[in-house]
Amino acid sequence: MDEKYFPEKIEEKWQRHWEASGAFAAEATDARPKFYCLEMLPYPSGFLHMGHVRNYSIGDALAWYKRLRGFNVLHPIGWDSFGQPAEQAAIKRGVNPRAWTEENIVHMRGQLKRIGVSYDWRREIAAHRPEYYRWDQWFFLKMLEQGLVYKKRSPVNWCPQEETVLSNEQSSGGVCWRCGAGVEKRELEQWFARISAYAEELLEGMKEIEAGWPERVLTMQRNWIGRSVGTYVDFPIKDHAGAQVRVFTTRVDTIYGATAIVLAAEHPLIGELLRDSSLKADVERFVERVRATRNISAKLAAGEEEEKEGINTGLIAINPFSNEQVPVWVANYVLMDYGAGAVMSVPAHDERDFEFAQKYSLPVRRVIERVSYEQEQISHDPDAGLDQSAAMPHAFTDYGILVNSGDWGGKLSEDAITEMSRFAEERGFGGGAVTYRLRDWGISRQRFWGAPVPVVYCDGCGTVPVPEADLPVLLPENVELTGTGQSPLATVAEFVNTTCPKCGRAARRDTDTLDTFVDSSWYFFRYCDPNNADAPFDKEKIAYWTPVEQYIGGIDHAVMHLLYTRFWTKMMRDIGLLKFDEPVKRLMTQGMVTNIIEGTNEWKRMSKSRGNGVDPDDMVRIYGADAVRLFILFAAPPENELRWQETGIDGAVRFLRRVYTFVWRWRDALRDAPEAAPEASSFGDAARALRRVTHQMIARVTEDFERLHLNVNVAALMELSNALGEFPATPETAAPADLFAAREALESLVVMLAPFSPHVAEEMWESLGHEGGLLGGDNRQARWPVADAELARKDELEIPVQVNGKLRARIPATPDTPEDALREAALADEKVRVWIDGRTVVKVIIVPQRLVNIVVR
RNA sequence: GCCGGAGUGGCGAAAUCGGUAUACGCACUAGACUCAAAAUCUAGCGAGGUCACACUCAUGUCGGUUCGAGUCCGACCUCCGGCACCA
Numbered sequence: 001m002d003e004k005y006f007p008e009k010i011e012e013k014w015q016r017h018w019e020a021s022g023a024f025a026a027e028a029t030d031a032r033p034k035f036y037c038l039e040m041l042p043y044p045s046g047f048l049h050m051g052h053v054r055n056y057s058i059g060d061a062l063a064w065y066k067r068l069r070g071f072n073v074l075h076p077i078g079w080d081s082f083g084q085p086a087e088q089a090a091i092k093r094g095v096n097p098r099a100w101t102e103e104n105i106v107h108m109r110g111q112l113k114r115i116g117v118s119y120d121w122r123r124e125i126a127a128h129r130p131e132y133y134r135w136d137q138w139f140f141l142k143m144l145e146q147g148l149v150y151k152k153r154s155p156v157n158w159c160p161q162e163e164t165v166l167s168n169e170q171s172s173g174g175v176c177w178r179c180g181a182g183v184e185k186r187e188l189e190q191w192f193a194r195i196s197a198y199a200e201e202l203l204e205g206m207k208e209i210e211a212g213w214p215e216r217v218l219t220m221q222r223n224w225i226g227r228s229v230g231t232y233v234d235f236p237i238k239d240h241a242g243a244q245v246r247v248f249t250t251r252v253d254t255i256y257g258a259t260a261i262v263l264a265a266e267h268p269l270i271g272e273l274l275r276d277s278s279l280k281a282d283v284e285r286f287v288e289r290v291r292a293t294r295n296i297s298a299k300l301a302a303g304e305e306e307e308k309e310g311i312n313t314g315l316i317a318i319n320p321f322s323n324e325q326v327p328v329w330v331a332n333y334v335l336m337d338y339g340a341g342a343v344m345s346v347p348a349h350d351e352r353d354f355e356f357a358q359k360y361s362l363p364v365r366r367v368i369e370r371v372s373y374e375q376e377q378i379s380h381d382p383d384a385g386l387d388q389s390a391a392m393p394h395a396f397t398d399y400g401i402l403v404n405s406g407d408w409g410g411k412l413s414e415d416a417i418t419e420m421s422r423f424a425e426e427r428g429f430g431g432g433a434v435t436y437r438l439r440d441w442g443i444s445r446q447r448f449w450g451a452p453v454p455v456v457y458c459d460g461c462g463t464v465p466v467p468e469a470d471l472p473v474l475l476p477e478n479v480e481l482t483g484t485g486q487s488p489l490a491t492v493a494e495f496v497n498t499t500c501p502k503c504g505r506a507a508r509r510d511t512d513t514l515d516t517f518v519d520s521s522w523y524f525f526r527y528c529d530p531n532n533a534d535a536p537f538d539k540e541k542i543a544y545w546t547p548v549e550q551y552i553g554g555i556d557h558a559v560m561h562l563l564y565t566r567f568w569t570k571m572m573r574d575i576g577l578l579k580f581d582e583p584v585k586r587l588m589t590q591g592m593v594t595n596i597i598e599g600t601n602e603w604k605r606m607s608k609s610r611g612n613g614v615d616p617d618d619m620v621r622i623y624g625a626d627a628v629r630l631f632i633l634f635a636a637p638p639e640n641e642l643r644w645q646e647t648g649i650d651g652a653v654r655f656l657r658r659v660y661t662f663v664w665r666w667r668d669a670l671r672d673a674p675e676a677a678p679e680a681s682s683f684g685d686a687a688r689a690l691r692r693v694t695h696q697m698i699a700r701v702t703e704d705f706e707r708l709h710l711n712v713n714v715a716a717l718m719e720l721s722n723a724l725g726e727f728p729a730t731p732e733t734a735a736p737a738d739l740f741a742a743r744e745a746l747e748s749l750v751v752m753l754a755p756f757s758p759h760v761a762e763e764m765w766e767s768l769g770h771e772g773g774l775l776g777g778d779n780r781q782a783r784w785p786v787a788d789a790e791l792a793r794k795d796e797l798e799i800p801v802q803v804n805g806k807l808r809a810r811i812p813a814t815p816d817t818p819e820d821a822l823r824e825a826a827l828a829d830e831k832v833r834v835w836i837d838g839r840t841v842v843k844v845i846i847v848p849q850r851l852v853n854i855v856v857r
Numbered sequence: 858g859c860c861g862g863a864g865u866g867g868c869g870a871a872a873u874c875g876g877u878a879u880a881c882g883c884a885c886u887a888g889a890c891u892c893a894a895a896a897u898c899u900a901g902c903g904a905g906g907u908c909a910c911a912c913u914c915a916u917g918u919c920g921g922u923u924c925g926a927g928u929c930c931g932a933c934c935u936c937c938g939g940c941a942c943c944a
Contacts, residue, residue, distance in 0.1 A: 173940080219861045220939055228943070249944060262944095306942080338943045345944095351858090352942055437943055558939080634882070635869060641937095643869070651882055654897095703873080712871065715881035722881090800877040805925040807877060831911095845924055851876050855924045 001667070001767040005660040007624025011759040014773075015116055023775045024063075024118040028528070028544040030072035036545050037063040038524050038584075040553030040561070041078045044104040044126075045085055048111040050593040050606050050632075050644065051554070053616050056117045057629045058590055058638050058710065059552045063118055064755035065705045067775055070782030074545050075118055076527035078125035079105050082133070083516040084162050084178055087449040091483040097449045098477070101128055111617060115625045116759055123530045127519035132526065133451035134472030135536040136518050139568075140454055141465050142575050148194045149443070151463070155266070155337075156442055158186040163483055165190055167442045167515065169224070169560045177560065191444040191453060191512070195567045199225055199436040202566055205581055212586035214639070217558045224559045226437025231421040232340060233430035235261055235317035238325060240273055245317055245328065248339030248435055251349060252424070253416035256405040257367035258344040259357065261317040261328045262310065264336035265290040270313070279314045283330060286311040290332045308333045308356045319344075320429040321420070322406060331356060339435050347395065354395035364392055368400040368413060441564065443515045448479055448488035450513030458500035458507040467501050473509070487511040520561050521568035524548060524583070539577060548584045555589040562587070588638060588708055595644040603643055614644055626757030627652040633756055634714035656760055659721055659749060663764045666742055669731030671769060673739035686728050687741040688795075693723035694745045695792035698785045701752050714756060720749050743768075748785040801826045802853040803835040811852075819846045826852040 002009070018024060028034075039059040042052055056077075063075040079101075086097040105126060112119070125132055143149040157171035158164070161181035170176065171183040195202075203225050206218050230250035237243040245261055263270060265287045274280045286309075293306070310331030317328050326344075333352055334343055347357035347364040357364055399413035408416055424430030444453055452473045454466035466473055476495045479488050489495050489511035500507035522536065528545040529537040562584075569583040594603040595612040606613045619628045631652035636642045683691065697720040701713045724745050729738040747768060754761035754774050765774050774783060798810040799822060809831040813822060823844050826832055832854065839856040846852050 214862095216861055216938070223860065223940055226940090226943065230944080247944080251944080308942080333942045333944095335943065340944095343944045350944070352944075355942095435943080437940095555938085637870080640869090645869080645883075647883060648869075655882085657897095707873090709871095711869090712881080715871075718881055798877085802876085802925070805876095805923090810877075843924070845876090847876055851925090853876080853924055 003664055005657045007626060010763045011625055014759040014762045024120050026072055026074045026120055028541045032070055032072040035066040035071040036074045036548045038548045038551045041080045041523060043080045044101055044108055046104040048108055048616050050614055054593050054632050055552055055590055057632050060117045061710055061755035062550055068784040076123040077119045080520055081126045081128040082450045082519055087447055090481045114620055123527045125526050125530050130472045130474055136451040136514055137454040137471050137473060144465055151191050153189040155185045156188050156190055157183045159183055164446045165442055168439055190442050192440040193443050195441045196438055198567050198570050199438045201570060203227055209582050214589055220558045221563055228435050230433055231430055232433045233424055238316040238318055245342050246340040247342045247344045249344055252420045253402060253413045254346045254349040254367055255321050257346040257348045257365045258319055258326055259363045259365055260326050260345040262331045262334050262343050262345050264334040264341040265330055266336035267341050273315055277314055283311055283313050349395055349397055351395045367404045369403050371401050443518055444512035445515055446487040447513055448481055453510040453512050455510040456498055456500060456507045461500055461502040464500055464502050517564050521564045542578055547580055550586045551584040552588045590638050591641045593642045623649050623653055626760045627656055630756045633710045637711050638708055655718055662724055663767055666731050667767050670743045673743045674736050678737045678740055682737040687738050690723055690727050690741045690745050691791050693720060694748050695787045698748055699787035699792055717753055751783050751785060800851045801832055808832055808835055815849055822846055822852055
């Protein structure tokens with residue numbers, strides 16, 4: 001140990017020590033309790049940014065804490081190394097995506113090591129390596145076998161910028177999740193994973209993780225799944241024997257108000273039923289126009305709503321409840337892929353139908369009234385007192401009481417919905433139904449830099465899965481990438497042309513690759529057994545390590561990665577690979593790291609293009625990794641936005657330097673400190689006070705670690721350091737009991753500092769006379785200090801005294817002062833007397849060890 | 858529009874249960890050391906009020922419950938995030 005704190009020297013030394021001693025290596029054979037601490041794996045863009053540093057500092061603090069508490073901690077890292085940026089770099093700059101990716105990984109791995117994150121580097125994985133992606137392909141085949149993956153032609157989201165299909169989750173809000181371009185609709189044949197089959201379970205499963213996941217992530221997933229309970233009703237079509245239109249509604253109670261049936265433009269019945277109609281041409285022209293405008297959702301992205309447009313098909317549907325005849329329309333506001341692709345239009349009770357009816361002068365018929373006293377009275381004669389001629393200014397969408405609804409009049413909406421639904425079922429023209437907004441996950445991409453879809457097309461045998469033994473289907477080298485919107489693999493004859501695994505004749509390979517979110521859906525299972533060549537992982541090993549105790553990452557994956565991985569886990573359970581339902585017990589979503597944009601007062605996420613980025617390497621060079629990490633964890637609670645202010649790092653450096661100086665000053669004297677705690681009576685007031693703070697802070701840091709209140713933890717460490725600074729004994733004059741108290745405080749401080757600033761903590765620990773490091777080779781033990789509640793207890797208290805809830809005085813007491821004595825002392829206090837003299841004391845409330853409140857009148 | 862979350866000093870923030878509001882840090886001010894600066898150390902730092910006390914006010918606003926509310930309940934305001942023709 002040098003006299004002065006030189007981070008660069010210390011940090012290099014301990015990084016080497018950790019690597020050489022395997023300090024962070026974990027095995028599934030360990031007898032200690034396990035803890036799986038996971039951070040979202042980075043995309044190897046080439047450079048670590050402050051958001052990464054924050055993410056990994058949070059995870060690392062927890063990993064260190066758990067290790068020091070005696071847990072066997074799995075803390076791995078890897079690379080989400082397939083994906084667009086590599087391909088874009090290839091197209092724009094002609095680089096080789098594999099070489100580009102590998103170089104980036106090398107650079108970023110170096111950066112991570114310089115920050116000193118405690119990963120078990122032996123477990124490092126990268127999605128773009130065949131040893132990894134062959135298992136993506138393996139899962140694909142398993143799912144194909146189970147019918148959980150299928151191919152279908154349908155309108156899909158197309159990013160014109162990246163020239164590929166996107167899933168619904170990746171085009172949420174009408175824009176590409178990565179590049180922000182407005183997404184178009186295209187009709188294409190694509191592979192889908194049947195996530196919708198798990199909609200109910202994904203919703204139900206949230207109960208299990210509710211306590212450990214942030215409310216907003218659960219809410220976002222709940223909304224995304226979009227469960228909706230309603231009724232479907234079949235409307236027969238007049239003059240077309242057997243033909244009928246199915247509609248879905250959550251408000252079957254309003255069905256007597258239906259004045260039209262409205263179909264989505266893509267509805268299959270349109271072509272079928274209009275064959276002989278004179279309106280055929282008009283309707284078809286309209287349908288074409290709607291489809292064309294749907295291709296551009298940039299408007300949608302801007303939050304604009306399209307104007308409702310429709311056309312009457314001339315067809316007539318019959319309301320099975322009222323037998324009324326209503327016209328069948330086609331309109332742009334009805335979506336084909338939700339519910340039944342058709343709705344009953346009830347202008348009086350639905351805003352959208354109302355707007356549509358206004359435009360096309362469709363009748364508005366009120367069938368629900370607000371429940372009021374008057375309505376109660378007329379409920380025997382439901383249609384009495386209704387002014388049907390009165391124009392409604394807008395739709396009435398609340399529940400209420402049915403009117404003008406045949407035999408159902410007078411019923412409350414809630415009851416009518418249940419009863420009418422049952423009625424429809426009994427009569428065979430409908431029934432209760434649950435629909436979900438969640439649609440299947442499109443997993444094929446027209447891109448090069450991904451895992452090839454392991455499927456072969458044969459003229460004789462059709463679609464043939466690649467046999468497991470032939471995996472991996474290798475991504476070819478040296479492919480020219482032009483970015484034309486075609487799957488680049490289609491241009492590689494040696495790749496495309498193959499033989500059919502079934503009949504052996506010439507056949508063609510599928511030229512799409514898998515969504516990178518497939519890679520990230522199961523990567524943390526692979527960490528448990530990263531080199532397995534026979535299976536994605538050994539079942540026993542993942543049974544030991546998973547589920548993940550704590551997952552840490554950005555909120556941006558709330559309904560992408562975090563939904564897919566839950567689905568993937570359930571799928572793996574169903575094919576017998578594991579035995580639980582939810583992969584992640586606790587989730588923490590860290591806040592953004594922002595920096596001010598020069599010349600403004602706007603704080604925005606750090607980014608190179610905005611010019612407000614801060615390079616972690618620079619910060620480490622100037623302040624040291626320990627100070628940077630400490631500052632990041634101290635500056636704000638982990639889930640809040642963190643505004644980058646470099647003056648704050650100075651504070652962190654000052655604190656580390658102060659602690660370092662304490663160690664330097666005391667280290668020699670402490671060698672003479674007694675091993676065991678001396679008699680209680682031998683401690684002086686100052687030593688007792690120091691021990692009190694020490695044990696109070698141990699208790700606080702330990703509790704707050706469980707809640708990840710890391711910023712408060714750092715504050716507690718600073719308080720402990722302040723207490724050490726105020727300790728009047730000096731190394732030269734200290735009595736044995738003083739030395740004991742000082743060592744206890746200093747060692748507790750050093751150990752508790754390790755999760756935040758591990759290098760300097762190791763250095764100080766060594767300097768205090770300990771060998772082998774904090775996680776010590778053969779000497780693996782739980783070094784986290786244990787709080788002694790007795791020692792933490794104050795022996796002299798100042799009890800606040802309130803009069804009518806207002807603070808008026810403080811009286812001295814001890815923890816065992818009896819209540820009677822407290823009451824007496826409070827009532828006798830001079831300052832209190834001023835407020836109670838001449839009044840009647842009604843009662844005195846005493847909260848033991850906390851306060852006295854005198855109630856007077 | 859619907860669904861979530863949050864409003865506390867100049868700033869980042871703290872306050873398991875309702876029990877001394879503002880811990881810890883940053884910035885700032887003054888002092889010590891120094892020829893000087895930096896670094897370090899010491900002290901101060903919610904607002905009003907006072908020589909100093911006392912006292913009054915203060916956790917977005919208004920009301921309620923309670924001996925006592927940053928914390929619980931009701932209404933409202935503002936900000937942030939998500940979804941968005943989902944029938």
